[in-house]
Amino acid sequence: MAGPARAAGTATGPATTGPATTGAALADAAAAASAALARKVPKKTLPAGVDITGEGLAEPLRLRATAHPVEVVAVVDQVSWLGPTGAASGPKPADLGPKYTVVVLVGEIATQTYDLYPLAKGGPRVYRPAKQPDPARKEKAGWFLGRLSMSETLRTVGVPLERQVDTVSGGVGGGERVLPDDSLNPAGDIDEALDELQRLLLLNVGVMLVITLGLAGIALLIRRRTR
Structure with missing residues (x-):
């Protein structure tokens, strides 16, 4: 006795979507979007x-x-x-x-x-x-x-x-x-800088001597008055 007949379509199973089909669909969608964007964005042209x-x-x-x-x-x-x-x-x-x-x-x-x-x-x-x-x-x-x-x-x-x-x-x-090359003179610049530094040091020494002598004079004057 023959068994019950199978429903149509069960022999092959329901249609499925594989990875290849999904990838192709995504590629088509991306291409369509790129084409639409290219139509909307004007190309920058070089002046004639x-x-x-x-x-x-x-x-x-x-x-x-x-x-x-x-x-x-x-x-x-x-x-x-x-x-x-x-x-x-x-x-x-x-x-x-x-x-x-x-x-x-x-x-x-x-x-x-x-x-x-x-x-x-x-x-x-x-x-x-x-x-x-x-x-x-x-x-x-x-x-x-x-x-x-x-x-x-x-x-x-x-x-x-x-x-x-x-x-x-x-x-x-x-x-x-x-x-220009002739405006660059490293040796001359160094000598000039050293001369300026020497003058600055001498000036500082002179100022310190004046201050020291002034303080010594004030101290001597105060000592004489307190005697």
Whole structure:
């Protein structure tokens, strides 16, 4: 006599989810999330180029990212870090030195403009006009301290400036100055320091002698009066 029939599906058992299936599902979910995030976050694009005009340039120096990407980045780096508010006034006109106007382009459309003074007394300066080529940009006019590398950066991209040997690198508002070799004289500095120390010691000895003699005189005077 045949036994009772098995219920359908019991021969193979219920469907199960193994580790491989779970890992694949998680990978698909992560990929979908990454794609969605990439669509939401805009990519930072390099400006199409810069135009530089100023002293010693018979015609604008036109640099485009397609042909000179390193030069474009170097010039834009001189102004890209400026804050929203600068100083209301800058150095005296006689102390500014040559001016170079940098216009930043998106496509072939000018969007930003800045006046750079690489040889200004007291360090390079940047002036940002309130009126910008792009009407959508609402900027406040202001003066900013520039990077110490400004002169060398402009020179290397084609601006006719003399090499500044005291500027070797630049950072935000920064750079490094190198002292000339002839200004470093360790032996002379040590001798001068020893002379100063000797004079200081002699002065201290003299003061101590005066104080000692004064105290001795006072003690002698008191002794005579008490007799």
